[in-house]
Amino acid sequence: MSNQKPSNQKPANPRPPIDPLVAKRLQAMNARNRTGSALPPPKPGTARPSAPAAAAPAASTAAAPTSVSAEQAAKLEAAAARAAAARAAKQGGPTVRTAANPGRRAKPARASKVGALALSVATTAGLTAMFAGQDTGTTDSVVLTGGTLATVAPTATTAATATSEAVTTTAGDTLTSAEPTTTVTVAAAPATILDGTYVGAADSNRWGVVQVQAVYSGGQLVDVQILQYPDGDNKSVRINQRSLPTLISEAISNQSADVNTVSGATYTSNSYKASLQSAIDAAKAASGIAG
Amino acid sequence: MALHHVEAVMGTSISIDIVDSHDHAVIDELVAWFREVDEVFSPYKEHSPISRIGRGEIGPGDPALTDDVLEVLDRCERLIAETDGVFDVWNLPSPNGTRFDPCGYVKGWSVERARDLLVERGIHDYCINAGGDIAVGGRNHDGGVWRVGVRNPDDREGLAFVLAGDEPLGVATSGSYERGAHIVDPRDGLPVTDLASVTVVGPSLAEADAFATTIYVMGVEGLAWLARFPEYGACAITHADEVFTTDRFEAFLVH
Numbered sequence: 001m002s003n004q005k006p007s008n009q010k011p012a013n014p015r016p017p018i019d020p021l022v023a024k025r026l027q028a029m030n031a032r033n034r035t036g037s038a039l040p041p042p043k044p045g046t047a048r049p050s051a052p053a054a055a056a057p058a059a060s061t062a063a064a065p066t067s068v069s070a071e072q073a074a075k076l077e078a079a080a081a082r083a084a085a086a087r088a089a090k091q092g093g094p095t096v097r098t099a100a101n102p103g104r105r106a107k108p109a110r111a112s113k114v115g116a117l118a119l120s121v122a123t124t125a126g127l128t129a130m131f132a133g134q135d136t137g138t139t140d141s142v143v144l145t146g147g148t149l150a151t152v153a154p155t156a157t158t159a160a161t162a163t164s165e166a167v168t169t170t171a172g173d174t175l176t177s178a179e180p181t182t183t184v185t186v187a188a189a190p191a192t193i194l195d196g197t198y199v200g201a202a203d204s205n206r207w208g209v210v211q212v213q214a215v216y217s218g219g220q221l222v223d224v225q226i227l228q229y230p231d232g233d234n235k236s237v238r239i240n241q242r243s244l245p246t247l248i249s250e251a252i253s254n255q256s257a258d259v260n261t262v263s264g265a266t267y268t269s270n271s272y273k274a275s276l277q278s279a280i281d282a283a284k285a286a287s288g289i290a291g
Numbered sequence: 292m293a294l295h296h297v298e299a300v301m302g303t304s305i306s307i308d309i310v311d312s313h314d315h316a317v318i319d320e321l322v323a324w325f326r327e328v329d330e331v332f333s334p335y336k337e338h339s340p341i342s343r344i345g346r347g348e349i350g351p352g353d354p355a356l357t358d359d360v361l362e363v364l365d366r367c368e369r370l371i372a373e374t375d376g377v378f379d380v381w382n383l384p385s386p387n388g389t390r391f392d393p394c395g396y397v398k399g400w401s402v403e404r405a406r407d408l409l410v411e412r413g414i415h416d417y418c419i420n421a422g423g424d425i426a427v428g429g430r431n432h433d434g435g436v437w438r439v440g441v442r443n444p445d446d447r448e449g450l451a452f453v454l455a456g457d458e459p460l461g462v463a464t465s466g467s468y469e470r471g472a473h474i475v476d477p478r479d480g481l482p483v484t485d486l487a488s489v490t491v492v493g494p495s496l497a498e499a500d501a502f503a504t505t506i507y508v509m510g511v512e513g514l515a516w517l518a519r520f521p522e523y524g525a526c527a528i529t530h531a532d533e534v535f536t537t538d539r540f541e542a543f544l545v546h
Contacts, residue, residue, distance in 0.1 A: 019356050021368055025381045026347050029390050032382065239514050240541060244532035247452050248443060259440035259453055260431050261306070263462045263490060264423040 300325045303422030310416035328401040334387045345389030378505045382477035399500025426496045428459035444487035453545040461496025465503040493523030
């Protein structure tokens with residue numbers, strides 16, 4: 001915590017005229033301002049040309065059908081369309097991205113990351129293959145999330161125990177489950193991915209080379225391992241997916257309304273007054289709890 | 292033996308809870324610190340050092356370049372490289388009319404520095420909540436670990452999940468639900484609203500805050516990007532109510 005006040009004395013060895021870092025950044029910023037451009041380089045994963053099956057992840061240990069990638073792409077497209085529709089219905093906005101126009105998407109339409117991921121898998125392997133597999137392994141769950149489970153949410157948040165249990169059971173942690181067959185109850189479609197480990201092609205993106213492998217069991221994606229990552233270290237990253245109602249029901253079942261503080265997107269001073277945090281403060285005071 | 296204080300400063304409200312001290316002087320120190328940060332780093336103040344730097348009004352030996360300012364600039368500089376320009380405080384629409392706005396880093400950083408001050412004063416049981424960005428350490432008033440609820444982006448009164456850990460934690464959430472589309476992608480200048488919210492948890496709130504914004508702009512792919520910072524976990528919630536988490540995040544999740 002520096003409370004240093006600038007000295008009135010002329011320092012014997014003054015700071016460089018302007019910190020080189022500041023000078024460099026100022027120069028770059030002013031150059032951008034002069035050209036009036038925020039210089040948008042192409043974003044990874046944005047508006048890639050659609051090329052399904054062009055980069056099929058190689059099956060390393062299992063004799064996967066060669067049509068898997070195209071199949072994945074088709075399923076993901078469908079899932080993306082459903083997710084986009086779900087969001088549009090939820091927010092009352094238009095479904096900007098449609099199955100008829102899968103190859104490009106306007107920025108505001110990127111609401112459904114499933115859609116973005118579907119686009120990615122259609123064109124590249126590597127990092128995006130991880131998420132492609134992710135989506136494929138849980139496509140059935142996604143469908144239910146946008147439909148049945150979402151409608152359960154209001155009930156779940158009022159802590160109806162039976163409902164919470166039902167949600168947990170049906171939409172339980174499909175990706176981390178050691179017994180994927182326990183999630184079969186929610187699967188509307190039969191498993192189409194053969195068991196095995198699928199190695200994605202090494203893919204160069206803006207951060208470097210990425211290569212992952214996906215492990216399927218019982219038709220479900222059960223693990224994703226990163227074989228190469230830009231830092232050069234082999235790091236294992238697994239992305240888990242569940243539905244928000246499921247997560248909430250877990251929290252409710254744990255009586256986690258009993259929290260000490262609440263994190264959320266930035267409050268304004270005014271909205272803070274109505275925020276959950278202040279409610280907790282008031283509850284503490286009313287309960288005679290110090291602090 | 293406990294302290295509680297809420298201060299409106301830095302354009303938000305900062306709630307401070309200290310369990311293992313009743314010396315109000317430390318609250319005064321924290322408040323003075325946050326006010327100093329407001330004076331130095333606010334892009335809303337025309338003559339703040341940050342606004343002056345953004346306008347290029349700095350000369351030889353300028354006092355605007357304090358050690359604190361240089362520390363923030365240095366970390367923000369490395370974040371530009373680490374995020375490939377996704378987190379770039381020099382390329383954002385700033386309230387002062389320039390394109391230099393380090394607020395996205397400064398809030399979390401200032402709370403992290405406040406945490407350091409508490410520890411220097413021998414205080415280990417505390418919770419600082421700066422407008423939803425949180426630093427906790429030690430034990431709460433009941434002797435348990437701090438339980439940090441994270442808001443449901445669909446329901447301002449509801450929680451999505453609860454986080455807790457044995458070590459001091461920083462928890463930051465980025466989203467568009469509170470203030471509309473205010474997160475901008477520096478690479479094309481467009482507002483980003485793809486995800487409902489992103490929460491990052493890890494040892495430093497300064498880092499967690501920057502990472503949450505970064506992942507929010509990157510999208511779900513940002514969860515894999517976070518692998519390079521193994522001490523941090525993240526959760527992304529989509530508008531379709533899908534929840535994506537990293538394994539590290541799951542370790543903090545109260546089930």
